[in-house]
Amino acid sequence: MVFPADVASVLSGASMGQLRHWRNTGLVVPGVADDPALYSYQDVVALRIVMWLRTESTLQRVRKAFANLRAYRFTDHPASYRFGTDGDTIAVRDDDERWTDLVRKPGQTHMFTLAEVFQPFTTRNGREVVDFTRPRGHLRVDANLLGGWPAIEGTRIGFDTVAALVEDGSLTAEDVHHYYPSVPVEAVPDAVSFADSVAAARSGAA
Template identity: 40%
Template sequence: MAYTTKMAAALSGATVSQLRHWRRETPAGVVLEPEIATSPTALYSFRDVLALRTCVRLRQLSSLQRVRKAIGNLRDLGEREHLSQYKLVSDGTRIQLVTDEDAVDLTGKPGQRQLVVVMGEIVEPFPIRAGVVIPHLFHPNANVEVDPATQGGHPVVRGTRVPYDLVAELVDDGVAPEKISDFYPAVSADAARDAVAFARYVNSYDLPRRAA
């Protein structure tokens, strides 16, 4: 599945502007370069979204400079897997790479091992700013789900293969939620409403248009 910048932002909690900034090369390195494509349009993989959620959580407690430093030191330690394969946590002072047994400090004294308390799983909902909670990655709401094995990971109506945006577009075109089943028998009125709600959430990540 190839996620657009807007969808990657909606599923990860990063803003579109942040994603653009995070894929730029700097002396400290790139935070995350899209796995599928960078030009002419950035396209992110599901693994990228997982990694981005980690970066967003880290940014809640640490500066971007510290996050870049931690990722750079991770690579310097010989860790070359996709960023989503690592569990990175922050206590507000350090960023650590957590393994099954212990943790490796990636910012204070890179390579020094220490015990830490691990943060919650990155797929769970978490607040990102006042009034905004990033939804569960696999279950954004009661009737929308994200499953890499279904439609390539594109969000669908739960229990079906129907993309959420097709349902939302029908409702926007004037089809009542109660009539969506005429087009997609497996989609209930409540599921149609949830598809619309998720579409509005995703669209909230559109960049504001500049005045002409």
Template identity: 45%
Template sequence: MAYSAKMAAALSGATTGQLRHWRRAADAGVVLAPEISRSPRALYSFWDVLALRTCVHLRNASSLQKIRTALGTSRNLGERDHLSSYRLVTDGRTIQFVSDEEAIDLVKKPGQRQVVIVMGDVIEPFPVRAGVVVPHLFHPRTNIEVDPAMQGGHPVIKGTRVPYDAVAELLADGVPAERIADFYPAVSVEAAREAADFAKYVDSYDLAVRAS
């Protein structure tokens, strides 16, 4: 699945402006370059989205410079796998790479391990800005799910292969939620309403909307 920058932002909690900034090179290197495409437009993979959620978590407690430094250090240590495969934690002062065997300080001198972020936190809902909560990665709404093995990871109505935005577009065109089953028999009224609500959330990450 190739996620647009807007969808990657909505599923990760980063703004589209942050995504653009994070894929630019700096002295310490790129924070995260899209796995699928950087031009003519950025296209992110599911694993990019998972890594971006980690970056957003780190950014809530650490500066961007510390994050760039940590990623640069990990590359210097020979870590070349996708960022989503690593467990990075922060206590606000430093960032550590944590494995089953050890914790390596990536910013300051090696020190005591202080685990603040765990993988469950990255997947679960979390606040990023005033009034904005990033939804659960696999269940952004009760009746909407994200499964990398289904429809390439595009959000669908739970238990179906119906894309959420296909339902949201019908509602936007004036079709009542009670009539959605005429088009998609497996989609309930509540699921249709949640599709419209999720579409509104995703659209809030549109660069034009964010800049206004």
């Protein structure tokens, strides 16, 4: 599954402007296509890691840390690594559980897991970032289901499919449940709400 920039924006907490800037500077480059920008699931996780690190450290340090990954022979996708920070430096852990300081300012790092990164958090400019695996009450993001595309819980039906059905007002939530019995009525507003957030990101309002 590929993620257009607007969906990547909502799931990662990065603005569309940040995504463009990071794409142009090479911090996080879309792994699927560049024009238009199409991100992989791993790319979106990496964007989320960058945004989480930005709540604890500066963008300059994050940029330096990511740039130094390859120099220290961390050649896999950044989303596959476990990072830590103490605010002044950023470190990465290898398969042997050894830490490498990527910014060269030794200190006691705060190790964090993807589970922490996936929890809701607030960016430095006050933007509320959704729970990554549960962006809405009835939506789930699972790398093993639809490639991580946000879907109605317990189904393989994407949020966008449901939101599109009620977009023009001709169908109700009850109608959607009739056509898709696995989609509960209560899930329809969640799909619409998430679609609205994606649209807001696309227009620059988020």
